[in-house]
Amino acid sequence: MARPSGAKGEETAERVRAAALSLFARQGYAAVSMRQIATDVGVQPGALYNHFPTKQDLLKDLMSGHMAALLAAWEQEAATAPADEAPKRALERFTRFHIRYHLARTDAVFISYMELRNLEPENFAGIEAQRRAYEDVLTRILERGAAAGEFKVSEPRVVTRALIAMLTGLGTWYRPGGRLSETDIETIYLNMVTGSVT
Template identity: 60%
Template sequence: MARTAGSHSDITGPRIQDAALRLFARHGYAAVSMRQIAREVGVQAGALYNYTPDKQSLLFGLMQDHMRELLATWAARSQVPDPGAALETFTRFHIRFHLERPDEVFIAYMELRNLTPENHAAISDLRGRYEDALESILKRGVAAGVFDVADTKIATLAVIAMLNGVNTWYRAGGRLSLEQVETIYWDMVRKAVGL
């Protein structure tokens, strides 16, 4: 046997990424084998290598795609001049964006240590750029005298850490709507920066 009926790279490629994403998020990169991914796609393990040079690149691609989309989506937003309004926009954007992609977020935070040094540096750089987006808002607010923040760098990391926590417990269809969750967190963020 060889090429199978209906096979097409436009179909198999994304399916491999989807399967890898889900399996990596569920069991962890190191615990998932190429054969498991292949089985999920309905293909033999060797076929995966038409789409990725190796397992590491598969992980890196997923993380890089996620971070780039995060940055691009945020950059596409029209920036509000008022620091308070900008912070609210960021807070709600962050929660919504991350809740819509639980698997990507999980991988981006948990699998950093499974990247090669070069790949790790690349992802860390993208992460840093996103953190800078928040920190620049905090700095503007401090400069304008509307935020009360002792250390903008720490506040940046603290806010992001707090917001990321949503992904550990929120489930669609639960006690609270996405809108309610956003509002509750925004309320805490707002108060934390002294607004």
């Protein structure tokens, strides 16, 4: 009896994810066919169904995988911070982390907030919960800062969404190799973030 080791299978599944990620980001979920994905992977369309039950499941896998990785990466980042880190330093940490992480995965980021409407209700709810959990990270930093008198933030939830929109929007236009380095960008955005809450 052969136990499921998944060695070859998981490798193919990963190639499917990579192909789908790139295609979905460039053309959009609805505009991409399973045949295009299969062609990019170098396989027949039917083979995709050995790894993902439906096209919708493939999208959900990409989106929830991205959000889970984002939350895990933040946990790791937060673990390096002192327990009593000042809100201003925490805000800087979050801002730099968010920019770096999102600029390194523009395709997944793009998909994860662009294809929400193509998710079936059940899948949508799951992704929304993850998104909310990530927003909570920033909201709590803002609340701590407001309580400490360091930030002037009357509506932490609103400010959270405003800041995340600003930071995430970066991915729609910034491309490496231009006049400004990623570090330059980090500095500019950090100044704006800091200024907007003080």
